[in-house]
Amino acid sequence: MAHSYWKPKQLRITRGESSIRHYSDCDTQSGNTIIRSFCSNCGASLFVKAAKGDFIIAQASAIEGHQNWTPKKEVFGENRATWLKEIAFTSKKKAKL
Numbered sequence: 001m002a003h004s005y006w007k008p009k010q011l012r013i014t015r016g017e018s019s020i021r022h023y024s025d026c027d028t029q030s031g032n033t034i035i036r037s038f039c040s041n042c043g044a045s046l047f048v049k050a051a052k053g054d055f056i057i058a059q060a061s062a063i064e065g066h067q068n069w070t071p072k073k074e075v076f077g078e079n080r081a082t083w084l085k086e087i088a089f090t091s092k093k094k095a096k097l
């Protein structure tokens with residue numbers, strides 16, 4: 001699954017904002033609480049935000065123009081599907097969500 005990292009001021013919701021719901025998830029690898037956002041109509045996961053963080057992780061497919069991006073970093077590579085190849089510049093650093 002592809003995600004992208006943003007500062008809150010970089011994101012603008014262009015449609016469907018009234019359908020977005022949020023919940024707190026404290027069952028994370030780091031023990032830090034994150035806020036997960038999803039579409040209440042179809043259940044699609046949209047955003048993740050650290051409760052004490054200053055960035056938002058968005059599902060790439062939720063961002064206009066994502067088809068033209070190239071990956072710059074991989075996190076949770078240990079969870080990569082076996083049929084996917086490792087990205088050449090893969091960081092071995094573990095995510096801390």
Ligand SMILES: [Zn+2]
Nearest residue numbers: 039041042044
């Ligand atoms: Zn939806």
